[in-house]
Amino acid sequence: MVRLGHMLRAKGLAKGVYNVARPAPPARPGEASKRGQRAAERAPWDRPIVFMPAFLVATTLPHRARPGTEFSRVNGKVQTTLVSTKRAGLPFGIYPRLIVIYLATAAKRTGIRRLMVARSINELLGQMGISDSGGKGGPATLARNQLDRLCTTTFVTTHNSKYGGHKLGVADKWLEKAHGGLEVELSERFYDQATKSAVPLDPEILRAVRRSPLSIDTYGWLTYRMNTLQEPTAITWPQLQNQFGSEYRNARQFRWRFRQAVERVRAAWHGELGIEIQERRVILTPGPPSVGSRIERSNAKGH
Numbered sequence: 155m156v157r158l159g160h161m162l163r164a165k166g167l168a169k170g171v172y173n174v175a176r177p178a179p180p181a182r183p184g185e186a187s188k189r190g191q192r193a194a195e196r197a198p199w200d201r202p203i204v205f206m207p208a209f210l211v212a213t214t215l216p217h218r219a220r221p222g223t224e225f226s227r228v229n230g231k232v233q234t235t236l237v238s239t240k241r242a243g244l245p246f247g248i249y250p251r252l253i254v255i256y257l258a259t260a261a262k263r264t265g266i267r268r269l270m271v272a273r274s275i276n277e278l279l280g281q282m283g284i285s286d287s288g289g290k291g292g293p294a295t296l297a298r299n300q301l302d303r304l305c306t307t308t309f310v311t312t313h314n315s316k317y318g319g320h321k322l323g324v325a326d327k328w329l330e331k332a333h334g335g336l337e338v339e340l341s342e343r344f345y346d347q348a349t350k351s352a353v354p355l356d357p358e359i360l361r362a363v364r365r366s367p368l369s370i371d372t373y374g375w376l377t378y379r380m381n382t383l384q385e386p387t388a389i390t391w392p393q394l395q396n397q398f399g400s401e402y403r404n405a406r407q408f409r410w411r412f413r414q415a416v417e418r419v420r421a422a423w424h425g426e427l428g429i430e431i432q433e434r435r436v437i438l439t440p441g442p443p444s445v446g447s448r449i450e451r452s453n454a455k456g457h
Contacts, residue, residue, distance in 0.1 A: 205352035258348035
């Protein structure tokens, strides 16, 4: 099997998205501005894309550490509850989001559930740009802990207006030793989400917002809404807080953080972002998506 990390790096995915801990090499005089200009000039359909599973867009992970083994988010009539083990705890923060995107992108690109991801855990994290520096409290240690939390968590989704629901786990098996390295076997439902209903993201925008979990969530949500929005839509602050920020101290703190997240996304968005933040609500208006559609990409390749 061709090693997954080599494949993602060859496609420009791993380096572009997961450079969380490593600073970029110093640029020669004038080179940084030229790089930024070239990136800004690239049309959305010319950029490589990565994928966020739909369940992370609808109801998001905690932003910071939470006590206990359960945590819920509400999006309209849909509620998703995270249930983890007492030993591991609930996933939170930046790293589980990046890991989920990494695995979803790998599933989408390779078309298989059982992935040979690396020769060691440090190599796997290195493919995401997570350095092994810093000792016990360093990025690699934190990321390994979040990977364990993520893979031991079940996402239980229910609908308030009807009976029924479903459970989703990220992986059936993870970091198993196999010939030549470590393997991850994605769960069937996660694989389906990754390959059939994932939201395409621009790695350049993701890289610009990746240091804030709320900004990552906001970018995924805005990308989904801009791809599907047909007419101006109003969303109240309580609705947004239930979906994104139920653990903030109060509504004022959440609004301030959400405004910051939107501005980070707006600064990196290709074209005008159709969102207006008002005192009592947020207005979304149809606008260009952050990545080109499949038809646009196909047409671009044909020219």
